[in-house]
Amino acid sequence: MEVELKDMIEDLESLRQSLPDPSLHSSIDKLRLRVENLTNMAKSVPVRRSKVKDMSAEVVDSNPYSRLMALQRMGIVKNYERIREFSVAIVGVGGVGSVAAEMLTRCGIGRLLLYDYDKVELANMNRLFFRPEQVGMTKTDAAVQTLSDINPDVVLESYTLNITTVQGFDTFMSSLRNKSFCPSKEGTGVDLVLSCVDNYEARMAVNQACNELNQTWMESGVSEDAVSGHIQLLIPWRNCLFCLCTSFVCVFIVYIDSLNHTSFVVASGVDERTLKRGSLCRIFTYYNDNFITKKYTQHAIGGVVAGLLVQNTLKFLLNFGYVSPYLGYNSLKDYFPTMAMKPNPQCSNAACLERQEEYTLAKPARDAAAKAKMEAEALSATECQLHADNEWNISIVDDSEQDRMDGTSAGILVFYFAGIPF
Amino acid sequence: MEVELKDMIEDLESLRQSLPDPSLHSSIDKLRLRVENLTNMAKSVPVRRSKVKDMSAEVVDSNPYSRLMALQRMGIVKNYERIREFSVAIVGVGGVGSVAAEMLTRCGIGRLLLYDYDKVELANMNRLFFRPEQVGMTKTDAAVQTLSDINPDVVLESYTLNITTVQGFDTFMSSLRNKSFCPSKEGTGVDLVLSCVDNYEARMAVNQACNELNQTWMESGVSEDAVSGHIQLLIPWRNCLFCLCTSFVCVFIVYIDSLNHTSFVVASGVDERTLKRGSLCRIFTYYNDNFITKKYTQHAIGGVVAGLLVQNTLKFLLNFGYVSPYLGYNSLKDYFPTMAMKPNPQCSNAACLERQEEYTLAKPARDAAAKAKMEAEALSATECQLHADNEWNISIVDDSEQDRMDGTSAGILVFYFAGIPF
Structure with missing residues (x-):
């Protein structure tokens, strides 16, 4: 809006110069005054912030992210x-x-x-x-x-x-x-x-x-x-x-x-x-x-x-x-x-x-993948083991993913339908 | 803002009529187009709703309450x-x-x-x-x-x-x-x-x-x-x-x-x-x-x-x-x-x-008021009693107010300081 108003001022000035009769200049002045009023009013109209190409972590007041x-x-x-x-x-x-x-x-x-x-x-x-x-x-x-x-x-x-x-x-x-x-x-x-x-x-x-x-x-x-x-x-x-x-x-x-x-x-x-x-x-x-x-x-x-x-x-x-x-x-x-x-x-x-x-059919493949992941992790754990004599055969099991989105954590009521848990 | 823009259109029209040279009319047209653009932009400027004297429950879309x-x-x-x-x-x-x-x-x-x-x-x-x-x-x-x-x-x-x-x-x-x-x-x-x-x-x-x-x-x-x-x-x-x-x-x-x-x-x-x-x-x-x-x-x-x-x-x-x-x-x-x-x-x-x-000093007066309230309610209950033979002497106690703002309901942990409950 402010750009449009600025252009109008220029248009009015060039019109003033084209006018043969100076008595018409007062009309131009009146219009110019109106445009200036509008410019002041327009300052209260929302101005959009510009786009931000990359998210930055920089801690400055001007960074919206x-x-x-x-x-x-x-x-x-x-x-x-x-x-x-x-x-x-x-x-x-x-x-x-x-x-x-x-x-x-x-x-x-x-x-x-x-x-x-x-x-x-x-x-x-x-x-x-x-x-x-x-x-x-x-x-x-x-x-x-x-x-x-x-x-x-x-x-x-x-x-x-x-x-x-x-x-x-x-x-x-x-x-x-x-x-x-x-x-x-x-x-x-x-x-x-x-x-x-x-x-x-x-x-x-x-x-x-x-x-x-x-x-x-x-x-x-x-x-x-x-x-x-x-x-x-x-x-x-x-x-x-x-x-x-x-x-x-x-x-x-x-x-x-x-x-x-x-x-x-x-x-x-x-x-x-x-x-x-x-x-x-x-x-x-x-x-x-x-x-x-x-x-x-x-x-x-x-x-x-x-x-x-x-x-x-x-x-x-x-x-x-x-x-x-x-x-x-x-x-x-x-x-x-x-x-x-x-x-x-x-x-x-x-x-x-x-x-x-589909989920049931994909279960064997999913279980195999989970087992492979566990084995890889167990191997990695063995390589940097603290206790070589793991007589109880304790291994690390990653159940965090299951816990994140499944309601089987303690304290959460699980609903079974038709008496058949899935 | 819209009034100002409308006045500008009128000013431009009267200026057009005063112009001796029709070749300048195109400048007026250009300015008019700009004013029309601005009018459209101005429509997005907030307009405040008027005050509402009394809150009404009337179910109409125009009632904010x-x-x-x-x-x-x-x-x-x-x-x-x-x-x-x-x-x-x-x-x-x-x-x-x-x-x-x-x-x-x-x-x-x-x-x-x-x-x-x-x-x-x-x-x-x-x-x-x-x-x-x-x-x-x-x-x-x-x-x-x-x-x-x-x-x-x-x-x-x-x-x-x-x-x-x-x-x-x-x-x-x-x-x-x-x-x-x-x-x-x-x-x-x-x-x-x-x-x-x-x-x-x-x-x-x-x-x-x-x-x-x-x-x-x-x-x-x-x-x-x-x-x-x-x-x-x-x-x-x-x-x-x-x-x-x-x-x-x-x-x-x-x-x-x-x-x-x-x-x-x-x-x-x-x-x-x-x-x-x-x-x-x-x-x-x-x-x-x-x-x-x-x-x-x-x-x-x-x-x-x-x-x-x-x-x-x-x-x-x-x-x-x-x-x-x-x-x-x-x-x-x-x-x-x-x-x-x-x-x-x-x-x-x-x-x-x-x-x-202050709270402790006011306790006797508060207890007396609570007792009076309970007695009044008990009297009112006796007047419309269902069981005249109240052999266990059961009476109604109003504890809802205490429950509303006090954390003494079941399941809420109460902190005691310096070992002395108040």
């Missing part, structure tokens, strides 16, 4: 710069999704894919992120506006669509498959999908897409009364939301399962209120009373859930700490339940069963 | 509108304080008092709230700019000062005493002080002020390595940070205790680095490893801690749920330790001992 890179210096993260290689898809840019998007943007994530079909309303001002002047914009457009101002280094892709429609679901699937950002990446084009939606249908659409694409994702939610929330890690071979339903109690799932994913999406015209509170949803309510909706999400709860979600996202992507399989938050009691799910071999979802089968 | 008032409809909060009567002081507008301020602003808090002496830097962009275009502004000015745009109904008071200087501390004390916002309020002029600072001296200054004013406050912090944080409720008669130090281990406290509060503040010229990491701080480090500093606060952790802090603030102010005496967050393990402190009758702080004595 200095304090994040400090995580590396302090030994928490091995290679923080890797953050720029990752793509994260956020489905639902509401009370949790928008805040998670802002956190990941400030964190310098490589690429964010944002999905929402809703518009910003004044009634959303109870929650963080959106501002009153964005009322009427689509949430995706408003988010891109704010996020690109905060960090122009992040590649933002905005999808203003409803993933529970046939067309929306197809676009969702193809956007997840698109590998142009990082062609060498294995699997899909994204590293993680974060579900931050407020209804069953959208959750099930994310679940279906991730099962089909073998895509790891995280679920999140805040209860309708805004006093509790949860996050959950879902790995297709290990579990999915459909796994939660055993055939004898889950009529709702029969309705979904009797259709393939496209039809299920089409079938979403069913009155959502009956799904939310009806008796068919008992199993969901039993499993997790936060699973209902989050229409009334309140700022503080949304902030906590988004923070827990993003912190677990960072741990997952940058390979540090323990990634919670499930973490709840009851704000009335400041109680944080954890639990883990085992896959349900009788899951009603075909794609989930396919992923389970 | 509809979803907060829903908390009342759902029975979580008895009278949400009371939020407008409360004043909260936030000391430190950094990674936690700024987010807490935004949450309370969106929540419609009556009045916020903000204290900070620092300026916004690009290096702060790892955390939520501040935007790159605010670099160079004081944090208090930048916060007031953003918060008043989000919710013009909140009364904002900005104090750009360092509370650990003599003058800063005096202004801090007098601002807390000022009751002009709600003259009928008992005690000080604020309902709660939130400490969101990143150093010992400021924490001790808040502690000292609150002890002297008998002001309930909450402490918060994030560890230097940005992987853990905590919040804590401090009620002067019950405990203070000085209470944590027993005389035989805490040389640091002797340094503070041998001076009155003003001198202690003056004495803050001591190199802070020695306080942060020196051996004198062992007792603090032992008590709480988050107590060091939060210079490297990262967005997600700051968001979680701010969310927990604000949720506990809302529970405290609006009288619902359980207010945690201490709640920690270890993000590497998703572990949330809780504990409670008992007051230390050998506390090294004179103001703390005065508050403890």
Whole structure:
């Protein structure tokens, strides 16, 4: 804006010189004064920071990444710069999704894919992120506006669509498959999908897409009364939301399962209120009373859930700490339940069963690789052994990876389905 | 800005008509095009929402309070509108304080008092709230700019000062005493002080002020390595940070205790680095490893801690749920330790001992009032009794209030000092 105003001053000056009649100069002066006023006003208009080519750890006030890179210096993260290689898809840019998007943007994530079909309303001002002047914009457009101002280094892709429609679901699937950002990446084009939606249908659409694409994702939610929330890690071979339903109690799932994913999406015209509170949803309510909706999400709860979600996202992507399989938050009691799910071999979802089968088939190869790794480590340990006479034959077993993402640590309740642990 | 631009179009048109030579019209066209471009750009300049006189529960998209008032409809909060009567002081507008301020602003808090002496830097962009275009502004000015745009109904008071200087501390004390916002309020002029600072001296200054004013406050912090944080409720008669130090281990406290509060503040010229990491701080480090500093606060952790802090603030102010005496967050393990402190009758702080004595002296009157309340309730229970033959003499005891703010519930570790429970 300031460049445009500066050019106008020059244009006015050249016009002044072209004017034959000096009596017209006062009009030019008046216009010039207006441009000068506008220049002063424009100073309050946001100026975007320029892009930063390489992440630097230099500790100077002008470095937006200095304090994040400090995580590396302090030994928490091995290679923080890797953050720029990752793509994260956020489905639902509401009370949790928008805040998670802002956190990941400030964190310098490589690429964010944002999905929402809703518009910003004044009634959303109870929650963080959106501002009153964005009322009427689509949430995706408003988010891109704010996020690109905060960090122009992040590649933002905005999808203003409803993933529970046939067309929306197809676009969702193809956007997840698109590998142009990082062609060498294995699997899909994204590293993680974060579900931050407020209804069953959208959750099930994310679940279906991730099962089909073998895509790891995280679920999140805040209860309708805004006093509790949860996050959950879902790995297709290990579990999915459909796994939660055993055939004898889950009529709702029969309705979904009797259709393939496209039809299920089409079938979403069913009155959502009956799904939310009806008796068919008992199993969901039993499993997790936060699973209902989050229409009334309140700022503080949304902030906590988004923070827990993003912190677990960072741990997952940058390979540090323990990634919670499930973490709840009851704000009335400041109680944080954890639990883990085992896959349900009788899951009603075909794609989930396919992923389970692939995992089982690959087990011998995986075990062999793990054994080879252990042997190599044991050999290396023998070479630099402290006690040559290892009479008890003690060897080092690397179980940290299993512990990081599996809920089998002490104190965590493991759910078995149909009595069959997997 | 848009009015100015519209006037410019008119000026250009009248200039065009005054021009004798039509060859100059192209210059006018060029200028007009520039003005039109500027008009489009100006549309992205923030427009503030107007004030809302009364909080309404009406469920319409244009009501910024509809979803907060829903908390009342759902029975979580008895009278949400009371939020407008409360004043909260936030000391430190950094990674936690700024987010807490935004949450309370969106929540419609009556009045916020903000204290900070620092300026916004690009290096702060790892955390939520501040935007790159605010670099160079004081944090208090930048916060007031953003918060008043989000919710013009909140009364904002900005104090750009360092509370650990003599003058800063005096202004801090007098601002807390000022009751002009709600003259009928008992005690000080604020309902709660939130400490969101990143150093010992400021924490001790808040502690000292609150002890002297008998002001309930909450402490918060994030560890230097940005992987853990905590919040804590401090009620002067019950405990203070000085209470944590027993005389035989805490040389640091002797340094503070041998001076009155003003001198202690003056004495803050001591190199802070020695306080942060020196051996004198062992007792603090032992008590709480988050107590060091939060210079490297990262967005997600700051968001979680701010969310927990604000949720506990809302529970405290609006009288619902359980207010945690201490709640920690270890993000590497998703572990949330809780504990409670008992007051230390050998506390090294004179103001703390005065508050403890007042509390002890008022005990007989408090017990008598509690007994009268119980008797009244027992009488009322007898009047509508179900079992006239109460042979075991069972009576109803109201312990909910004690449970709400005291850490004596099951599962919470209670700390005793010098072996003497209070």
